[in-house]
Amino acid sequence: MAEDKTRASDGQSISKAIAVLRAIADHPGSSLGELAKATGFARSTVQRMVSALNAEGLVTKNAGHQGVFLGMELARLGAKVNLNARSLLMPLMEDLHRKIGDNIDLTTLDEGRAIVIEQIASNEDIRVISFVGREHAIHCTANGKAHLSQLPRDQALALLRERGMPKMTPNSITEPERLMAQVEAFRDIGLFIDREEFGDDACAIATTLPDIGGRKLAISIAMPRARFQRREEDLKAALLEFRRNVIASFGSSI
Numbered sequence: 001m002a003e004d005k006t007r008a009s010d011g012q013s014i015s016k017a018i019a020v021l022r023a024i025a026d027h028p029g030s031s032l033g034e035l036a037k038a039t040g041f042a043r044s045t046v047q048r049m050v051s052a053l054n055a056e057g058l059v060t061k062n063a064g065h066q067g068v069f070l071g072m073e074l075a076r077l078g079a080k081v082n083l084n085a086r087s088l089l090m091p092l093m094e095d096l097h098r099k100i101g102d103n104i105d106l107t108t109l110d111e112g113r114a115i116v117i118e119q120i121a122s123n124e125d126i127r128v129i130s131f132v133g134r135e136h137a138i139h140c141t142a143n144g145k146a147h148l149s150q151l152p153r154d155q156a157l158a159l160l161r162e163r164g165m166p167k168m169t170p171n172s173i174t175e176p177e178r179l180m181a182q183v184e185a186f187r188d189i190g191l192f193i194d195r196e197e198f199g200d201d202a203c204a205i206a207t208t209l210p211d212i213g214g215r216k217l218a219i220s221i222a223m224p225r226a227r228f229q230r231r232e233e234d235l236k237a238a239l240l241e242f243r244r245n246v247i248a249s250f251g252s253s254i
Helices: 002-026 032-039 043-055 072-079 085-100 142-149 153-163 176-187 225-250
Strands: 103-110 113-120 192-195 202-212 215-224
Touching (some): 142 153, 142 176, 142 192, 142 202, 142 215, 176 192, 202 225
Antiparallel strands (some): 103 215
16 A cells, blocks of 8 residues: 555656646746646745756756756657657558558658558458558649648649649549649648549548657558448548547657
8 A cells, every 4th residue: 555655646647747847847947936826736836846856967057047948858759759650650550551442541741752661451352552651642632632731832733834734544634733722622621532533443542740859750541432432431531540540649740
């Protein structure tokens, strides 16, 4: 029982220390009194937390400056963080695949190219084929449209004009302004669809994801046209739920 109380006390102290760190990050140079007001803790508690954090180099009181600042040890620790979108998202992608069973592509925008960085193949005999390293055409794929929505309009238009918009199928949109009107119309919903625009009998739906490690990300589900038309509403709901789960797990960007 005593051990349980000690663990609870330690956990509370850690939580308070983190709250103080966040308050300092939001208001660098704050006094102990200002930090107490920001955190809701007693001034004596803040003073104790700051002293402990200062001893570890996590906060500092700069000579000649009043107030408390984040310490260089935080910068050193932060530099060790390697945010791997593939590793972070794979468990959620596997959950999505168990529900859907068709091809899932995770892409990133790399120098104007939508590149597959992780992929789970379809369970179906008739499927849309993809692979890690594949480039999705920026103008006529669901992932490409999702990535265009992540860019300022003028930058997206410049990218389309630079890379060109070849007509891959009769459904391909080849005018930059027309395509961006479609992208912008669906940006708030967060879903982007390729209805046989890249390849005959192949459809896909994508959504954008929060940035991870500074990388712009999108995820899509692709399948033959007949199956896509039959399951479209389920696919929309599954992707939006996936996006909500990613935000719940990692925030709006990390």
